Amino acid sequence: MSECKLDHSLEDVKLKYGQQKEFLPNSMAPLFEAFFNEEHTQDILNEVFHLLKKYDLATEDEKVQRENRLNLVLKNV
Template identity: 45%
Template sequence: MGKCNIDHSHADVVNKLESQEQFLPDHLVEGAYAFLQKEHDQETLNDLFHLLKKYDLSSENEQEDRNVQLTKMIG
């Protein structure tokens, strides 16, 4: 995933999570919502947005890679 020059708001990230949650493992959905209850810097919001972006269209291998990155991010 390349870097994007667009800063995504907290609301953008929540909306993206809502649109992708049916495709994500339950534990990641719950963890991401809990993670988003706290304040995060712009880079973190952008990174999370891009991990979620087009998750549903990603290959199984790509989804597994993203799951690892999401787990590391949200703890």
């Protein structure tokens, strides 16, 4: 994934999640619900946004890597 210099808001992350939700494992839905009910640093918002960005177009290996990272981030915030 390329580095992005833009800061993404919670609304940006929610929108991106809505676009990618059908491609993500169903088990992640409760993690995202909890995530959206809390405040997060800009770094966390940006990271989650970029993990979701173009998730549907990622290779299977990359999806697994992104899911693992999302699980770590969502469970530890």
